[in-house]
Amino acid sequence: MNKMHVYDMIVVGGGPGGYTAALYAARAGLDVVVLEKLSAGGQMALTEEIDNYPGFEAGIDGITLAEKMQQQAERFGAKTEYAQVERMDLSAVPKLLETSEGTFYARTVVLATGANPRELGIADEDALVGRGVAYCAACDGMRYRGKTVVVVGGGNSAAADALLLSRIAKQVILVHRRDTLRATKVYHEPLMQAENLEFRWNSTVAELLHEGKLTGVKLKDVKTGEETEIPCDGVFISVGRKPATELVRGQLELDKSGYVAADETTRTSLPGVYAVGDVRTKPLRQVVTAAADGATAVHMAEEFLSGGA
């Protein structure tokens, strides 16, 4: 399909950064395609309600917002291919992307691959995914109606997950390795008021207990070393995210934390390659900052395509 077709721009990843780039590119008259492996939205698609993206005064669920972004970009001629990118050569001319749907070529590439949940990295974690271990309360929470769940983490996503689960599950136990939450203040009061929510401070999950599926967790007190077993039906792991950079490792400069090194211009260490949204170095990873990156990337790409920067 389109074997020798060279796009002006290929966007890898269909989250808010990717589709905003596609929107701006299409409106600038560029021939642009978004390569998305499953569905528009990225991490946003798994967010139950987004209340901090301006313009939606009553909030909007992530997948609906994603579909709107996709449709808006497509209205101006952007295309979408449900393709899994397997290999990229970003130094080649034109740039080359091998995917499950064939090989694509482009003059510029916008990397919008986002980030994925970070794992705890303890024994049997992988094997128990879908059998008690989960990374997304909005997606998997409904399976735990009336049951007991543990949430691991102390940031905003852990706080949001614990709150959401407290409305579904019988009991929620929030496990955090420090003695206070890093979550934004807006979460504190509702968390303290949730009657079925219990905190386990200064604790980490040492072991996942299971018999076919998860039956409990073994917690370790980081101060005393004391271990306790807690029976539960599910454990939701919310300990941060890691950038999806596997495809560009060795090709693009990464920062210390593994994100693609790019400043506000979104320019990477290779000409004609831009990094937008959660995958790049930035102080705040939000839908609105990802969208802003998408617009900037197209501005920079236009300069590049016209022989400038």
Place this chain on the structure above:
Amino acid sequence: MAAININQVQFQQMMKEGTPVLVEFWAPWCGYCRRIGPAYDKIAEEYGGQLTAAKINIDEEAALAEAEQIEVIPTLVLYRNGTAVDSIVNPDSKAAIGQFIQDALGR
């Protein structure tokens, strides 16, 4: 053609026909299921000559989902001659669904 929503009666009818049937067990409240939607419709088009792609809402067809031992959604099951050949839970890409179909049809 996009994937079609079917009920138990239609499911049992399809099981008697010669064409393999791919079923996605889903529910409206399932975020992962909504995400798969557009890619699944695309699969239905691309594999239209080889199989029928259907969807079963487990909230409306609870007995059927239980009989088919669906514990987690989305689960995709490929049936041939009335028998489940193989299944995949929560595929994370359209490519993964395609690979699953090719492997299952090749058995």
